[in-house]
Amino acid sequence: MSHNSMNNAHPILGEGAASSEQFQHVREMFGADIASQAIGLKITVLEEGHCEGEFLVREDMCNGHGTCQGGFIFTFADSLFAGACNSHGEIAVAAQVTIHFIAPVLKGQKVHGVAVEKQRYGRNGITDVTLYCEDKVVAEFRGTSRIVRGVPQ
Template sequence: MVRRMTTSILAPGVASGPEFDHVRAMFSNDPATETLGATITHIAVGECDGHFTVQPEQCNGHGTVQGGILFTFADSLFAGACNAAGQTAVAVHNSIHYIAPAFQGQRIDGVARTVQSWGRNGFVDVSLTCDGKPIAEFRGTFRVLPGKPEQR
């Protein structure tokens, strides 16, 4: 069952052209990104920017945003960047380096850029910042598929 979202992850006017139908459809059915409370503020081919504000339930026992939350946000931006060209792209391998903590109520900004692509493959780097300071660096490898993944 495909769940149609009731709220928009995309900020008004973002990815509004017909060339972005594919990425708009992807984000319109993305409960993981919606659950974060993330907003996508920019999409262009190979690019995706956004932000979210850390909620209490996103923090760990140290009182900092849980690493999996940052990974999920970075992965969402990665997906926006590698799918913006209009083809279905999926992650092959992702990794993240945590640099500094962020806390409840702080806004996390993210910038994703495709840095290299060849054939059906590519790399996307995602930088996460809080108050202009780096908190995490993520690198994802993607592969373009011939069609949308099917549930088995």
Template structure:
């Protein structure tokens, strides 16, 4: 799935690790990703977290999509920072799943994301 994700590929998102219910990805913040405050635009942090969530909830045989998700931004990042997102499955039942994604820069947590997935027919 990631190999044909043109949006994530274009942003330089890299897949580090993938296992059942878990994914780890990274992205380097470029000058094109900062806003007028010279910090990373929240949408780019969200895209990294959302892509990592997508990889984790699609790590099984059943295709899944986001049913709901939200993010909490905890601290800003800037151009040159490497963001790493870790997605962990919290629950999987029926056609539903709940995943938490922590986005870090170095040792600091910069955002927390939660996503609910729903499996769909092929």
């Protein structure tokens, strides 16, 4: 267990998010998640089947059109998806995902996302993630997860 998972200085989880023992797996997962840390993701809410967070679009995330490159938007949505589908304490990975980019996001704008697990059946789940910028929907993501035995190799 990393020392960061024991205090409020967690690199991704905001103060009070995922603080109960039930979320130990998620704290460890996000503590080792260098990709989410690199985009500046901050998880603000984590409950069973529900994850919310935000990130600020930096200049180095923008494409030649001056908008946030879609890969950063996707990474953000995928990380919230991971938080929601791993919130039950079992290791869940993506089996299939789709994203619809609806509106551009500009440098300096904050993106807020909400992931909600819609269904769990057997070892599978379906989670929807909606991303907002200034109260406007900018992307919709849907992921299918699969619970696996042990950390993927």
